[in-house]
Amino acid sequence: MPDLTVEQFQSLSQVIYQKLGLHFDDKKIYFLKTRVAKRMAALGLLDPKEYLFMVRYADPDGVEMQALANLVTTNETYMFREYDQLQAFANHCLPEVLSAKQARGEKTLRIWSAGCSSGEEPYTLAMIVQEVFPQAQSWDCGITATDIDENMLRKAAAARYGCRSVNEVPEEYRAKYLIEDGDEYVVRRRTASLVQTLHLNLHDRMAMRAMRGYDFIFCRNVLIYFDDLSRKAVVDHFYNALNRGGYVFLGHSESIGRVTTAFKLKRFEDHLVYGKD
Amino acid sequence: MARISAVETKKTILIVDDSEFVRSYHSYILEQAHYQVITAVDGSDGLEQLYTNPCDMVLTDINMINMDGYEFIRRVRADGKYRSLPIIIVSTESEAKDKMKGFEAGANLYLVKPSSPETMVENIRMLLAGD
Amino acid sequence: MSLKEYAEKLNSADEADRIYAAEDIGYWNTPEGVPVLLDRLGKEPSRAVRDAIFQALIRIDAGAAIEGSIGLLGSEDPQIRNQAVDVLRRKGARSIPALTAVMRDGDQDMRKLVLDILSGIQASGAGEIYAAALSGKDANVAITAVENLGRIRAGEFRSRIEDLLQAGSHPMLIGACLEALVGIGHESSLGAIRRCFPDLAALPDFLLASYLKATAALGSAREFAEVASLLAVRGPHLRPAILSALIALGSRCPQPDPAGNLLPALRALVDDGDSPLCRYQAVRVLGFWAARDDVYGFLVSCLSSTERLVRLGAVETLRAAEPAGLETVLAARALEESDEEVLQALSC
Numbered sequence: 001m002p003d004l005t006v007e008q009f010q011s012l013s014q015v016i017y018q019k020l021g022l023h024f025d026d027k028k029i030y031f032l033k034t035r036v037a038k039r040m041a042a043l044g045l046l047d048p049k050e051y052l053f054m055v056r057y058a059d060p061d062g063v064e065m066q067a068l069a070n071l072v073t074t075n076e077t078y079m080f081r082e083y084d085q086l087q088a089f090a091n092h093c094l095p096e097v098l099s100a101k102q103a104r105g106e107k108t109l110r111i112w113s114a115g116c117s118s119g120e121e122p123y124t125l126a127m128i129v130q131e132v133f134p135q136a137q138s139w140d141c142g143i144t145a146t147d148i149d150e151n152m153l154r155k156a157a158a159a160r161y162g163c164r165s166v167n168e169v170p171e172e173y174r175a176k177y178l179i180e181d182g183d184e185y186v187v188r189r190r191t192a193s194l195v196q197t198l199h200l201n202l203h204d205r206m207a208m209r210a211m212r213g214y215d216f217i218f219c220r221n222v223l224i225y226f227d228d229l230s231r232k233a234v235v236d237h238f239y240n241a242l243n244r245g246g247y248v249f250l251g252h253s254e255s256i257g258r259v260t261t262a263f264k265l266k267r268f269e270d271h272l273v274y275g276k277d
Numbered sequence: 278m279a280r281i282s283a284v285e286t287k288k289t290i291l292i293v294d295d296s297e298f299v300r301s302y303h304s305y306i307l308e309q310a311h312y313q314v315i316t317a318v319d320g321s322d323g324l325e326q327l328y329t330n331p332c333d334m335v336l337t338d339i340n341m342i343n344m345d346g347y348e349f350i351r352r353v354r355a356d357g358k359y360r361s362l363p364i365i366i367v368s369t370e371s372e373a374k375d376k377m378k379g380f381e382a383g384a385n386l387y388l389v390k391p392s393s394p395e396t397m398v399e400n401i402r403m404l405l406a407g408d
Numbered sequence: 409m410s411l412k413e414y415a416e417k418l419n420s421a422d423e424a425d426r427i428y429a430a431e432d433i434g435y436w437n438t439p440e441g442v443p444v445l446l447d448r449l450g451k452e453p454s455r456a457v458r459d460a461i462f463q464a465l466i467r468i469d470a471g472a473a474i475e476g477s478i479g480l481l482g483s484e485d486p487q488i489r490n491q492a493v494d495v496l497r498r499k500g501a502r503s504i505p506a507l508t509a510v511m512r513d514g515d516q517d518m519r520k521l522v523l524d525i526l527s528g529i530q531a532s533g534a535g536e537i538y539a540a541a542l543s544g545k546d547a548n549v550a551i552t553a554v555e556n557l558g559r560i561r562a563g564e565f566r567s568r569i570e571d572l573l574q575a576g577s578h579p580m581l582i583g584a585c586l587e588a589l590v591g592i593g594h595e596s597s598l599g600a601i602r603r604c605f606p607d608l609a610a611l612p613d614f615l616l617a618s619y620l621k622a623t624a625a626l627g628s629a630r631e632f633a634e635v636a637s638l639l640a641v642r643g644p645h646l647r648p649a650i651l652s653a654l655i656a657l658g659s660r661c662p663q664p665d666p667a668g669n670l671l672p673a674l675r676a677l678v679d680d681g682d683s684p685l686c687r688y689q690a691v692r693v694l695g696f697w698a699a700r701d702d703v704y705g706f707l708v709s710c711l712s713s714t715e716r717l718v719r720l721g722a723v724e725t726l727r728a729a730e731p732a733g734l735e736t737v738l739a740a741r742a743l744e745e746s747d748e749e750v751l752q753a754l755s756c
Contacts, residue, residue: 014297
């Protein structure tokens with residue numbers, strides 16, 4: 001395996017951070033080394049210096065960055081993925097938005113799960129909303145779950161999952177929000193009804209413009225796979241889609257600050273979140 | 278694994294600059310002067326670093342893509358918690374009007390790059406002592 | 409919609425409408441869109457809309473987008489200046505002719521921005537700009553030029569950069585030259601470097617770090633002992649740079665001489681080092697003496713360290729040394745190991 005020096009690792013982390021918005025700290029040196037080794041083997045490169053040069057100067061369309069992105073991220077989806085971030089949502093952002101709406105006499109809550117895949121995320125959000133905000137039933141609450149893949153959307157609409165998907169669901173939530181059916185779990189209708197699926201291609205700018213009036217947008221572990229310009233275009237649409245006072249959540253190690261400075265950074269205890277003023 | 282208290286009293290300085298070399302160069306100057314250093318690649322990254330790690334001072338460049346130094350300083354100052362955080366601008370721009378802009382945005386000091394290490398450290402010490 | 413209609417929408421009171429208008433003008437991709445966008449930019453208060461305008465300038469292929477962006481380099485507003493830098497970088501080599509003109513006619517700040525733009529461009533045709541940058545009086549312009557040249561591996565500027573390594577140059581420029589030589593230096597560059605720094609002990613930290621990188625890239629076994637001796641005398645913050653250099657230099661020696669206190673010092677760093685990364689590096693350096701029983705024994709004990717980077721370093725180092733019976737040792741460790749990555753390394 002080609003040896004990645006500490007400096008090369010740090011330089012490469014910078015490039016990845018700037019181009020994909022993904023953050024790799026020192027602990028990840030071996031992880032990155034093995035992935036880069038795979039890419040170098042595929043490209044026939046022997047020296048990491050060559051790889052570094054290539055991603056900096058010879059990858060104008062971001063094709064190599066995409067190939068690397070596919071290796072450094074896991075595509076698996078399951079409920080309550082990236083729990084820390086969900087805590088920030090549940091404990092701080094959601095209560096804050098709800099209070100502000102109550103003060104204004106508004107009774108709607110709109111959440112967009114962009115790139116929802118087979119639906120684990122939107123149902124997770126539905127559970128959290130009902131847990132944090134039991135009055136959700138008397139409000140006009142909706143979670144729009146969009147994806148480009150019709151098969152995935154069908155799975156999401158079915159709201160039926162195997163053990164792997166529900167492994168991280170906290171015990172208390174399982175009984176409350178899921179029904180065991182053999183070796184599968186079905187989301188209870190009361191909760192599932194908060195979620196509507198919708199076919200949407202994030203690259204389709206006209207369709208994206210129709211998405212307005214959301215209080216929260218979740219787009220986790222999706223934008224990494226987009227090139228620079230497309231990613232920026234999507235995030236610009238998120239900005240317009242979001243209500244003032246709303247929040248946008250990308251993946252835990254993705255930083256929206258890399259893509260745009262239109263959102264404001266806020267801190268709640270240990271969590272950093274981005275919102276629209 | 279006890280560490281001597283001298284380490285605990287080290288001040289932490291955040292360096293915000295889009296040049297890898299400049300970050301490294303200034304980091305070594307500050308570490309030789311017994312400061313702890315955190316770095317950020319632009320204003321946006323700088324805000325994230327600041328919110329994640331307690332810092333005693335910020336050194337920031339002005340010309341950076343994504344979020345420039347003035348916008349960074351404005352956002353830092355807009356947060357009540359950081360109203361008196363010492364901020365030094367370290368920039369290539371040398372005109373008096375640029376310095377005025379820096380102070381208006383909320384910086385405490387303006388150093389022109391490339392600054393001598395002695396000047397940099399002296400100014401930092403002075404500003405931190407004034408705290 | 410016609411351009412006139414887009415222009416109207418670009419002046420809408422609604423921020424979202426203005427963002428969409430800018431986006432549409434970008435996708436329309438005609439040179440006529442450029443003046444419309446620039447006109448709005450001058451009076452646009454919203455950051456998000458300004459961003460959308462710059463995105464549109466990136467999408468418009470015509471030369472007008474380049475010319476327009478060049479015009480923005482002199483703006484009083486740093487967001488505008490710097491986003492213009494971003495646009496011009498993305499235009500790549502096509503920007504170079506216009507940049508050459510700015511280099512000739514622009515003021516000091518504009519010339520610096522030219523070099524900032526070039527830091528994202530690796531193409532021929534900028535030689536004139538670089539030559540001017542290196543012979544000019546402005547240290548910042550020279551420093552950025554040198555940084556770029558090292559990274560884009562412009563070997564044709566090597567001797568010019570070596571020439572800049574002299575007493576009269578600003579220390580920051582000297583540092584930049586050392587870093588550049590990491591990328592484009594030759595063995596012969598070492599001579600130029602040593603002439604500049606005959607006495608390592610006198611070298612301040614901020615130059616030593618760059619010196620070490622250059623030595624790591626260009627040096628050989630000869631430099632190992634001198635670099636190793638620094639470990640005991642320089643500050644802890646320099647350890648990563650020293651260890652990196654030792655890893656690089658040691659790989660070019662059959663077996664470097666562990667003079668003085670080096671081995672105990674390295675063991676101490678593995679046990680107590682300032683950071684996991686530093687401890688990892690120290691393990692890697694010890695690997696050069698893995699054939700010695702005492703070192704081998706220590707490396708095997710590292711397989712059970714509480715710090716996972718130390719365990720990883722030990723696996724990598726032992727594999728590189730290929731001692732007899734290694735597979736058995738690693739297999740035994742695999743039974744106790746719970747970390748996924750370390751397990752992966754153990755079972756390769």
